[in-house]
Amino acid sequence: MLRMLKPNAIILHKTRPQVGQEIQACIGCNECILACPAVAEPITIDMLNRETLSGSISAPIARFARACYQCGACVAPCPVGLHRDAMMLWLKVRLLSMGAEE
Amino acid sequence: MNKLSDKKGYPWFFLDAMPSWINTWTVTICIILVCALSLFVYSRFSTDLSPDSLAGYSYAIIGSTFMLLATFLYTRTRKSHRRKIGQLNASLNWHICFGIVAMFILFLHSFGNFNPRSGTYALYGMIGLVLSGFIGRQIDRFVPRQITQEVKKALTEQGDDRIELISRNVQDIVSYNTQNLSAFPANAPAPTKATRPLPNTVAASNPISIRGTSLPGSWDIAYISLEETPQEISRYSQQYRFVPDKKSALATPGALMPGYNQQIEQLQNVQHALQREQFYRALIRYWRVFHILLVLLTFGLTIWHLVYAGQLLIPTFFRH
Numbered sequence: 001m002l003r004m005l006k007p008n009a010i011i012l013h014k015t016r017p018q019v020g021q022e023i024q025a026c027i028g029c030n031e032c033i034l035a036c037p038a039v040a041e042p043i044t045i046d047m048l049n050r051e052t053l054s055g056s057i058s059a060p061i062a063r064f065a066r067a068c069y070q071c072g073a074c075v076a077p078c079p080v081g082l083h084r085d086a087m088m089l090w091l092k093v094r095l096l097s098m099g100a101e102e
Numbered sequence: 103m104n105k106l107s108d109k110k111g112y113p114w115f116f117l118d119a120m121p122s123w124i125n126t127w128t129v130t131i132c133i134i135l136v137c138a139l140s141l142f143v144y145s146r147f148s149t150d151l152s153p154d155s156l157a158g159y160s161y162a163i164i165g166s167t168f169m170l171l172a173t174f175l176y177t178r179t180r181k182s183h184r185r186k187i188g189q190l191n192a193s194l195n196w197h198i199c200f201g202i203v204a205m206f207i208l209f210l211h212s213f214g215n216f217n218p219r220s221g222t223y224a225l226y227g228m229i230g231l232v233l234s235g236f237i238g239r240q241i242d243r244f245v246p247r248q249i250t251q252e253v254k255k256a257l258t259e260q261g262d263d264r265i266e267l268i269s270r271n272v273q274d275i276v277s278y279n280t281q282n283l284s285a286f287p288a289n290a291p292a293p294t295k296a297t298r299p300l301p302n303t304v305a306a307s308n309p310i311s312i313r314g315t316s317l318p319g320s321w322d323i324a325y326i327s328l329e330e331t332p333q334e335i336s337r338y339s340q341q342y343r344f345v346p347d348k349k350s351a352l353a354t355p356g357a358l359m360p361g362y363n364q365q366i367e368q369l370q371n372v373q374h375a376l377q378r379e380q381f382y383r384a385l386i387r388y389w390r391v392f393h394i395l396l397v398l399l400t401f402g403l404t405i406w407h408l409v410y411a412g413q414l415l416i417p418t419f420f421r422h
Contacts, residue, residue, distance in 0.1 A: 015257065016260065017261070034190075040122060041120060092247075093257065093261075
């Protein structure tokens with residue numbers, strides 16, 4: 001119970017080059033997606049990694065990015081210590097920019 | 103609905119209604135309607151509308167069961183190592199559904215009796231818990247967008263750190279101004295020379311001799327040379343702006359470093375954005391801790407109420 005009371009560590013955002021490095025380092029084990037309480041439909045980690053940095057964003061990934069509430073639940077299960085929340089935040093920034101352009 | 107779901111932007115108000123979300127809300131509404139209907143039917147056939155009536159006990163048992171389901175099903179799914187993608191989200195939806203249903207049924211259990219007793223406090227705890235969950239969901243929905251806006255301020259269009267960019271600009275401005283300032287004494291004569299008395303050579307062209315002693319030309323008060331003295335700087339020279347008078351616009355702070363103040367202002371804006379980002383992240387995390395603390399408080403109040411009710415019920419039960 002006391003473990004539940006301990007909040008996840010707060011990290012600030014990462015820059016695009018840092019996010020790019022993290023995506024390169026992702027081994028695609030799906031642990032972050034399994035631990036995520038925001039993902040509501042089946043998506044693949046490859047799809048997520050591909051659409052995070054550049055290119056078009058598909059509807060399921062856009063829905064997932066909007067639903068992500070940056071709780072940090074995805075950070076602890078990652079076997080290589082990556083910050084999926086920072087990657088999702090970059091996706092959110094892209095969505096926000098796309099919305100502003102429209 | 104699909105149009106809203108497929109929208110690529112990130113609006114303040116969006117509705118991504120997924121099947122599990124629709125299912126759980128349908129079930130929630132159905133259970134609430136059935137319970138309300140049961141109360142209506144019971145009130146038609148019985149006059150005993152109190153928390154310790156048959157219907158009151160039924161509501162208490164069902165409401166407590168939903169309360170336990172809301173707490174432990176979600177916790178069990180979170181702790182489980184065999185999960186599917188989306189299972190945790192579905193479990194969270196059921197957690198919300200059971201929480202709302204539990205609050206509603208326990209409210210029916212009270213039958214409108216809000217005496218200052220243990221049961222009322224337990225019900226208030228439950229209402230507070232559901233409200234904190236509702237507020238938490240709104241925080242989870244709106245605060246991440248706010249975080250994204252702050253992050254956008256802290257990053258450049260290319261996604262680089264804006265603080266680094268501003269630092270580089272400031273460094274460039276400072277080095278540019280330093281170069282200009284250091285160029286100033288090189289073009290103009292050194293100040294030490296300016297304060298030195300004029301050499302004899304200045305007046306040597308027209309020496310005045312008194313008893314064989316040579317005197318400089320400036321000794322004569324009427325003598326004014328039209329030649330430019332070393333102390334003078336041309337009004338039109340570039341260095342003129344480095345010696346403004348007090349009333350000049352150049353005397354204002356930052357006038358000698360154009361663009362520096364704007365850069366510092368931008369830097370402060372980015373720093374404030376970072377502080378706000380950190381605050382919003384802390385809000386999301388600590389609201390969850392607050393919600394868990396409310397769970398503990400509500401459980402404590404419910405146990406207190408059960409002990410209180412047990413002390414009243416058990417002697418009555420054994421008497422019969």
